[in-house]
Amino acid sequence: MIIRLVLVLGCLSLCVAAWSVAGPFICSQQGLECKVTIFDCLDKGWLKVYKYTPSHPEDLQVSVDIRGDESGHLQPVLEASWKLKDDGGIRDLNATELNVMMWSTNANVCVRYSLKKQLPMRSPSGEKWSFSANMLVLDPGQTYQVSVFNIPKPEINHSNYDVSKIVVVPGCEDAIMQRTHFCIERGSLWRPGITAVSRESTLAVSFTPDPLCEEYIVIVSSSSIIIDTHTYKGNQTTLNATFKLDNWPKTCCQFVIEIKPIFLQCGTDCVRKRRNVDICPGPSAEAPNVQVYTFVAVGVVFFCVVLTVMMCLLCRKPRKPAVIAPPVRDEIRQPQQIKQRPKVLVIYSQDHRLYRDVVLKLCAFLQAQCGTEVLVDLLDTTSIGVVGRIRWLEWQRQQLKNPSDKILVLCSRGVQAKWRAMCGQGPVKLREDVLSPTDDMLTPFLNLFLPDMHHTGMLGKYMVAYFDDISGEQDVPSVFDIGVKYKLMKHFEELYFRILDVEKYQPDQVCHIKGIGADDYSDCPSGRDLKCAVETFQAYQLDNPDWFEKECVDDEEEVITEASLLIDQLQIPPVLECVPLIRVGTPCLHQ
Structure with missing residues (x-):
């Protein structure tokens, strides 16, 4: 003791x-x-x-x-x-x-x-x-x-x-x-100035070291081949590392060079510096002459076109003033054709198996009707089982680099309860989190993404919504009060415009997208499935007012034992084997 x-x-x-x-x-x-x-x-x-x-x-x-x-x-x-x-x-x-x-x-x-x-x-x-x-x-x-x-x-x-x-x-x-001194000791002011030169069959990399760091790891990668080497500063003001190009195919031109510093305060977890290089030779010396002739020909054609248009404008007969039609106040538009499908990371709490079905139906509706690429834990359980929840979330954050990529947080009673638990009001464990192969994704999401959410210019990437028929605004944690809250499916059209970064209310017109509004989203098969899932969970809530309290569990082992008993009760038909009868001794012949 x-x-x-x-x-x-x-x-x-x-x-x-x-x-x-x-x-x-x-x-x-x-x-x-x-x-x-x-x-x-x-x-x-x-x-x-x-x-x-x-x-x-x-x-x-x-x-x-x-x-x-x-x-x-x-x-x-x-x-x-x-x-x-x-x-x-x-x-x-x-x-x-x-x-x-x-x-x-x-x-x-x-x-x-x-x-x-x-x-x-x-x-x-x-x-x-x-x-x-x-x-x-x-x-x-x-x-x-x-x-x-x-x-x-x-x-x-x-x-x-x-x-x-x-x-x-x-x-x-x-x-x-x-x-700050904390960040300087971890290389925040370090500017390596990476350069790379290809000589014969080698690639020479040079960079400037930081006075506070003695050891570096230089990593060169192309396609699936990665090679690294260690280098130390000593008294040098410029460090060099040489790599043989014999390990790569002759057609490799693009290389990624990473400098991994090993500062005393952060060790092997310091921020890396990266640069992309192209070692293939540029165009031949005769190319500029061809480009000059091309630009001259294009200039002459453009001048002739402009001259022809001006002559037509000067010589045409005056016409009566045209009657300008009044502007359209309500315009129905189809979803815009975008070059790259926007990605949407969906974060939610597994309050109940019926609510999980609502989330999956919403993801299917976003992909089928809205053309978005949905990232959700239930559709990637294999990767989560291999790398873990935190690394999977960190990997998703690195993938959401495009300005059109968004993060959608679906609020419910479980989200509010888990946020209050993080603020010190007692732990919360839901039955579906225990039985799910991915466990609870909301709590690690809040720990990883909240600092990023409050940075300048990052608020537009985060969206907060809740299903009005099965949840309410009281289920939205106070940490999301700085953003806009969308009611689904009443405000789904506004939420989709937010994903596309398009203003719904434009000068002299109000834009609409057919097939995703609160009145007509159920006309398509995925919308009908979503509406049916919401109504099913709503009916269950009316029949069981204390449903959420029943989903909160204290002992995880008890939940796992109950699930195992249900599996054992399944009647599996026996497997029968046909064994031929074998008689011992010589056969008997009857005449």
Whole structure:
């Protein structure tokens, strides 16, 4: 037991040591006698029972600021401020505390302002007592949960005592974050200037190293052939790597060169620099003469055409002014012919087997009627089983590079419940997540994509929708309040215009697309299947008002055991074998 206690205390000390702290540690108001301490959020006072406790803080404001430390390095610092309520609970206030937790590691740190004497109702200036903290250094690319509460905390099963907000720190790809010490140590300012020269049967690659990195891996690939080599900086200002072209076919012209740095802070997981090169020779020297003659001939023809048009305009007879028809106010258009089919990544929660059927029917409708390429986990279970959920989502994000590619989040009761679970309101596990071969895709999606969603210019790639007949706006998490919410199938036409990046309301006309509106989407086979699936799930909800509570499970093993029993109950017909009768001995002959 003592050994376990020592290990737990050692892990907690490592978690606290992972935080960078920038002083000084003073109270935010002059004349306030208090003591500021930073610790690992474990308090012996939790074991005490208090008859009276103060009310919770209010007006929590959080932001991220960039400022220099004592060494002159820029660091992203948390700026947090909150106020105390001016009610009777202030007489029982001993301290107020700030708790910051990193989502990716669950490491947390607390900043406590301990009061040396009882506070009056308001400050000497007549305003509410306010506190602020700006001493915690954050890591770029991480998401934090910031909470404040007053000490002593209320007892178990009492009212909530904390106020929380989520802070997303931009990653090192952000222009401002690139100048921070954290990102510089990971190569954010490194510009290698990759060059490649083909000499005889070799390919010579040159680049400029970073002063903070000593080791690099140079990777050259073409088609399915990949070759790499290690190189070290030493005292050189330019590094070279040579590759033999004998390993590639003679017809290979396009090569991809990647420089993988191994910085001390990120190891083998640093950002790579890439460049595409073409080593095939250009056109021959006689080509410019042919191009000159071509341009001269085209210019003469163009001049003659322009001259002919001008003569026709000058010599034609004047006509009566034409009557201009009134503009069309409502125009029915067919889907535009686009060069590349837009991709749509569909994210949802497996609330029920009937709701999963609705999602699959919607994906079929998008592909059959709208001509989009749908990416959904249920149609790619093999890849997810091989690489895992997180890598599969990361791979999908890399595929959605085209501006017309979108991410559609279908909100339901499960989506809201899982978002609240991420915010600390208790874990949620659904029956279909346990039985599904892909497990829950929503929670890893929120962890991976939320920082990217709040970047400038990325909001247009994300779409939020819900089926009005089986869900409601209350099922949309607050994190999606910054975007437009679409009701399906009422607003499906607007959602499809969003996928195409086309404005529905244009000057003097309103565009419509036949066959996808709320009144006529069920005219096609895929639309009829979708409408039938929605109505089936809606009828099930009316017959079972507590359906969602039944889908929430506590024990995964119990669900798996029930599923196994159902499979064992299947009556499999026996396999019969026909064995010929073999008689031993000589045959008998009867005359």
